[in-house]
Amino acid sequence: MEQPVTIVVVDDSRPARSGLQALLTDSPQVKVIGEAANGQEAITLIEQQQPQVVLMDAQMPGMDGIQVAQIIKQRWPAIKVIILTMYPAYETQVQAAGVDGFLIKGGPVDDLLRAVIGSPNFSADNLLTPDVLGEINSGLPAQKNERSDLNGGSTIGKF
Numbered sequence: 612m613e614q615p616v617t618i619v620v621v622d623d624s625r626p627a628r629s630g631l632q633a634l635l636t637d638s639p640q641v642k643v644i645g646e647a648a649n650g651q652e653a654i655t656l657i658e659q660q661q662p663q664v665v666l667m668d669a670q671m672p673g674m675d676g677i678q679v680a681q682i683i684k685q686r687w688p689a690i691k692v693i694i695l696t697m698y699p700a701y702e703t704q705v706q707a708a709g710v711d712g713f714l715i716k717g718g719p720v721d722d723l724l725r726a727v728i729g730s731p732n733f734s735a736d737n738l739l740t741p742d743v744l745g746e747i748n749s750g751l752p753a754q755k756n757e758r759s760d761l762n763g764g765s766t767i768g769k770f
């Protein structure tokens with residue numbers, strides 16, 4: 612049996628951290644090894660724990676998730692960083708920071724698990740759901756697609 616993917620969760624909201632941890636611990640393929648409430652805590656924890664994946668909120672007080680992602684990618688380029696946000700408009704900043712994934716909070720749990728579990732095996736894949744891709748590409752809100760199977764079973768699109 613393969614070792615689970617190790618994850619650090621970073622979000623300034625305790626309920627968000629707890630919710631993510633609860634979702635992720637349901638899967639034997641992942642192991643949350645720590646959580647942080649801000650950017651400085653995240654950097655310290657990542658230095659100590661060396662996770663495979665960091666799942667991080669984009670907006671946090673002090674150092675935001677995008678600034679922290681840049682530091683992580685400079686110091687520990689092998690660690691995969693996935694930004695979670697409620698705002699698709701962060702796409703350009705996220706790409707510039709060199710993060711490996713970009714997901715909208717509240718999206719399907721399967722998308723989150725695919726991004727996290729797949730991250731150690733992908734090289735610099737930035738991930739968006741198809742609805743978010745449509746919203747970013749058109750500049751207008753995308754119509755919600757009732758189908759959950761857009762790409763042969765995957766609800767995650769690559770750009």
